Amino acid sequence: MKTNRSQVPFSNAPHHSADKAITLAFTGASGAPYGLRLLECLLAADYQVYLLISSAARVVMATEHGLKLPSGPEAAQKVLVDYLKCPADKLIVCGKDDWFSPVASGSAAPKQMVVCPCSAGSVAAIAHGMSDNLIERAADVVLKERGQLLLVVRESPFSTLHLENMLKLSQLGVTIMPAAPGFYHQPQSIDDLVDFMVARVLDHLGIEQGLVPRWGYDQRL
Numbered sequence: 250m251k252t253n254r255s256q257v258p259f260s261n262a263p264h265h266s267a268d269k270a271i272t273l274a275f276t277g278a279s280g281a282p283y284g285l286r287l288l289e290c291l292l293a294a295d296y297q298v299y300l301l302i303s304s305a306a307r308v309v310m311a312t313e314h315g316l317k318l319p320s321g322p323e324a325a326q327k328v329l330v331d332y333l334k335c336p337a338d339k340l341i342v343c344g345k346d347d348w349f350s351p352v353a354s355g356s357a358a359p360k361q362m363v364v365c366p367c368s369a370g371s372v373a374a375i376a377h378g379m380s381d382n383l384i385e386r387a388a389d390v391v392l393k394e395r396g397q398l399l400l401v402v403r404e405s406p407f408s409t410l411h412l413e414n415m416l417k418l419s420q421l422g423v424t425i426m427p428a429a430p431g432f433y434h435q436p437q438s439i440d441d442l443v444d445f446m447v448a449r450v451l452d453h454l455g456i457e458q459g460l461v462p463r464w465g466y467d468q469r470l
């Protein structure tokens with residue numbers, strides 16, 4: 250085979266290790282408002298967001314927030330763009346079997362991924378590398394590429410199995426961030442509680458935020 254060493258092909262496709270891109274997954278745990286608010290903040294921070302939505306997450310979103318997301322990714326994307334009034338090109342909703350999505354491969358996937366809210370079922374699937382749908386595959390990719398994976402887990406109480414799965418993931422470098430807002434910022438509304446959790450997620454992602462007064466700086470009780 251002939252080679253021509255002087256020709257090095259460059260791709261115009263984005264390589265997300267350098268870009269402001271992130272994968273966000275909504276799964277079927279209680280806490281749909283956390284996911285929506287996080288999505289809103291990521292888009293406001295000018296991130297390209299690849300959004301993955303499980304079918305249970307759609308049920309939870311409708312039950313808790315009254316927002317009905319269609320099962321088709323394009324239709325769900327349109328509903329969310331209209332709802333959040335965000336630029337259409339910044340939000341890409343991917344289907345659960347969209348194996349050609351950038352998030353499905355380490356060669357193109359963003360280095361950061363958040364599952365918010367994260368069900369105990371998704372924790373188990375991720376902990377065992379199931380990769381049976383795009384959410385599980387995207388998490389598996391972030392793990393194998395040694396990226397940043399953050400799970401906003403919601404269940405109560407936790408079973409020993411849940412705790413073992415979370416321990417396993419934590420030992421692999423995953424941030425387990427239970428949806429357990431504090432009250433020391435004196436929340437006046439549910440939105441304040443939601444913002445507390447979302448602020449902690451943004452802090453861990455290294456994204457500037459002013460949602461909640463910072464302990465010891467902006468607030469003296």
Ligand SMILES: Cc1cc2nc3c(=O)[nH]c(=O)nc-3n(C[C@H](O)[C@H](O)[C@H](O)COP(=O)(O)O)c2cc1C
Pocket residue numbers: 275276277278279303304305306308309312367368369370371403404405
């Ligand atoms: C309204 C509603 C609330 C739920 N809340 C939780 C929860 O807080 N934590 C949890 O682990 N599962 C919860 N579930 C169950 C999960 O949705 C279910 O186990 C599902 O299979 C998870 O699938 P997924 O991880 O692919 O989204 C809830 C289901 C519904 C409909």
